[in-house]
Amino acid sequence: xxxxxxxxxxxxxxxxxxxxxxxxxxxxxxxxxxxxxxxxxxxxxxxxxxxxxxxxxxxxxxxxxxxxxxxxxxxxxxxxxxxxxxxxxxxxxxxxxxxxxxxxxxxxxxxxxxxxxxxxxxxxxxxxxxxxxxxxxxxxxxxxxxxxxxxxxxxxxxxxxxxxxxxxxxxxxxxxxxxxxxxxxxxxxxxxxxxxxxxxxxxxxxxxxxxxxxxxxxxxxxxxxxxxxxxxxxxxxxxxxxxxxxxxxxxxxxxxxxxxxxxxxxxxxxxxxxxxxxxxxxxxxx
Amino acid sequence: xxxxxxxxxxxxxxxxxxxxxxxxxxxxxxxxxxxxxxxxxxxxxxxxxxxxxxxxxxxxxxxxxxxxxxxxxxxxxxxxxxxxxxxxxxxxxxxxxxxxxxxxxxxxxxxxxxxxxxxxxxxxxxxxxxxxxxxxxxxxxxxxxxxxxxxxxxxxxxxxxxxxxxxxxxxxxxxxxxxxxxxxxxxxxxxxxxxxxxxxxxxxxxxxxxxxxxxxxxxxxxxxxxxxxxxxxxxxxxxxxxxxxxxxxxxxxxxxxxxxxxxxxxxxxxxxxxxxxxxxxxxxxxxxxxxxxxxxxxxxxxxxxxxxxxxxxxxxxx
Numbered sequence: 001x002x003x004x005x006x007x008x009x010x011x012x013x014x015x016x017x018x019x020x021x022x023x024x025x026x027x028x029x030x031x032x033x034x035x036x037x038x039x040x041x042x043x044x045x046x047x048x049x050x051x052x053x054x055x056x057x058x059x060x061x062x063x064x065x066x067x068x069x070x071x072x073x074x075x076x077x078x079x080x081x082x083x084x085x086x087x088x089x090x091x092x093x094x095x096x097x098x099x100x101x102x103x104x105x106x107x108x109x110x111x112x113x114x115x116x117x118x119x120x121x122x123x124x125x126x127x128x129x130x131x132x133x134x135x136x137x138x139x140x141x142x143x144x145x146x147x148x149x150x151x152x153x154x155x156x157x158x159x160x161x162x163x164x165x166x167x168x169x170x171x172x173x174x175x176x177x178x179x180x181x182x183x184x185x186x187x188x189x190x191x192x193x194x195x196x197x198x199x200x201x202x203x204x205x206x207x208x209x210x211x212x213x214x215x216x217x218x219x220x221x222x223x224x225x226x227x228x229x230x231x232x233x234x235x236x237x238x239x240x241x242x243x244x245x246x247x248x249x250x251x252x253x254x255x256x257x258x259x260x261x262x263x264x265x266x267x268x269x270x271x272x273x274x275x276x277x278x279x280x281x282x283x284x285x286x
Numbered sequence: 287x288x289x290x291x292x293x294x295x296x297x298x299x300x301x302x303x304x305x306x307x308x309x310x311x312x313x314x315x316x317x318x319x320x321x322x323x324x325x326x327x328x329x330x331x332x333x334x335x336x337x338x339x340x341x342x343x344x345x346x347x348x349x350x351x352x353x354x355x356x357x358x359x360x361x362x363x364x365x366x367x368x369x370x371x372x373x374x375x376x377x378x379x380x381x382x383x384x385x386x387x388x389x390x391x392x393x394x395x396x397x398x399x400x401x402x403x404x405x406x407x408x409x410x411x412x413x414x415x416x417x418x419x420x421x422x423x424x425x426x427x428x429x430x431x432x433x434x435x436x437x438x439x440x441x442x443x444x445x446x447x448x449x450x451x452x453x454x455x456x457x458x459x460x461x462x463x464x465x466x467x468x469x470x471x472x473x474x475x476x477x478x479x480x481x482x483x484x485x486x487x488x489x490x491x492x493x494x495x496x497x498x499x500x501x502x503x504x505x506x507x508x509x510x511x512x513x514x515x516x517x518x519x520x521x522x523x524x525x526x527x528x529x530x531x532x533x534x535x536x537x538x539x540x541x542x543x544x545x546x547x548x549x550x551x552x553x554x555x556x557x558x559x560x561x562x563x564x565x566x567x568x569x570x571x572x573x574x575x576x577x578x579x580x581x582x583x584x585x586x587x588x589x590x591x592x593x594x595x596x597x598x599x600x601x602x603x604x
Contacts, residue, residue, distance in 0.1 A: 121304075123580070129575070135568060136569070216427075220431060224541075253436075261432070264426070
């Protein structure tokens with residue numbers, strides 16, 4: 001018979017429970033990144049090429065995933081949309097995390113009034129959802145890539161500031177910081193050499209989770225017409241346009257949403273998996 | 287306790303002042319002339335000058351800010367350019383849709399999340415736990431507006447149970463109105479519920495380890511009674527915290543959902559103001575939403591005092 005006794009099966013089950021989410025998340029995101037990169041050099045059809053006689057064809061009839069109301073190939077649009085979604089999310093999170101971490105490190109290093117003002121400032125900015133700040137920005141500088149990036153990044157700043165302050169304050173109480181201060185190092189140098197390396201873990205976890213949130217928000221923004229202007233394909237606008245054809249072409253409403261959901265799921269799974277790895281105490285609880 | 291509440295209230299007022307200043311400054315300092323944006327490119331120089339004067343754009347920034355703030359404090363939010371009526375009235379009218387929508391969404395999400403999260407924690411690693419975990423992961427990833435489209439596809443198009451959008455107004459009877467809000471509220475509630483389920487599960491699991499739950503069992507309470515009477519009430523602080531934190535996302539979701547379902551609420555008003563370039567309305571709606579988020583989080587802070595008596599001491603909050 002086979003050698004797979006209960007013990008080994010249990011071990012396999014354990015390994016799957018432990019590594020399953022992270023592996024699934026990584027697979028989804030590698031797939032997303034791969035598709036996004038491939039779309040830069042190749043898509044089955046040019047994503048904005050209209051073929052009116054092939055309009056509103058269901059999946060497999062024309063192209064792999066059907067066509068929209070102008071006869072554009074849905075798969076090609078989804079592929080190009082992946083690049084737009086991912087690049088906006090990456091930019092926004094990089095900007096938000098960069099600014100937030102620096103502010104957070106400073107607040108934790110100097111404490112006092114600076115910290116109070118920073119934390120209150122976070123509350124204030126956190127009260128304005130990115131959809132609304134994007135509307136304010138959009139009214140003045142018009143919709144587009146940078147409106148979306150700025151609006152999303154603004155909302156991410158307080159998120160990263162809070163995480164950084166919380167984690168950095170704990171590090172500042174440790175003995176090796178005392179040693180560094182005794183060695184005559186200034187707050188700036190200590191923050192860079194000793195605090196930052198010790199809080200990279202939670203920040204990376206937060207980056208992955210916020211990447212998912214950024215993709216979700218970008219989809220919402222372009223759904224309202226605040227993202228990339230046409231003809232650049234975007235998942236959110238595909239969803240907005242699908243509403244008119246809900247009865248005749250439901251795949252137009254289902255597929256782009258699925259793309260958004262799977263991308264967000266991928267980032268969240270990676271975030272959860274990393275958190276379990278970095279903080280074993282949380283394992284199985286969160 | 288009283289001093290604590292007064293201090294919190296002063297903090298609330300300062301935060302509100304800060305957020306209004308921020309919104310005013312962003313709107314005032316962004317490149318672009320509001321009058322030109324509102325009138326479009328075809329406007330004559332005279333009309334432009336007239337609108338600039340009406341909006342007070344010819345006055346210095348500080349004076350404009352004080353006038354605007356003074357107006358806001360007196361409930362005067364200015365005039366809508368497109369509708370030609372006071373914005374305050376517009377907002378109150380639209381609130382009759384958005385507030386019930388948000389309330390229904392919160393209620394639905396709690397009704398889904400609480401039983402699911404508590405059961406998942408009580409029967410850890412069981413079937414319900416697995417379902418709750420899957421629901422939590424899937425729900426966070428799904429955009430509320432896409433959920434709205436899927437619900438329309440299923441309940442309106444396939445089954446024909448609910449309207450696909452639109453709002454008959456409260457005069458059409460509360461049944462018709464609630465019926466029209468049910469699907470959008472559910473679309474908002476499901477993603478919220480997934481986050482809440484996860485938090486509830488974790489919070490209850492943490493509390494179940496506590497000595498007082500063991501003591502309750504030792505004095506002869508059934509598992510069920512110990513769970514619901516002792517564990518669940520003590521697990522409510524993180525759940526309510528999350529409910530408050532999620533309110534920002536609920537507001538954002540409502541803006542989108544109202545546009546999916548064509549509901550004449552505040553979010554739709556903001557969106558219409560954007561496309562009609564009615565900057566006064568937009569500024570006011572953004573301010574209103576931000577203030578709402580801040581006030582809700584203030585109430586959440588206060589609710590801790592009620593939920594957890596241990597926090598009523600001065601020290602716990604400083």
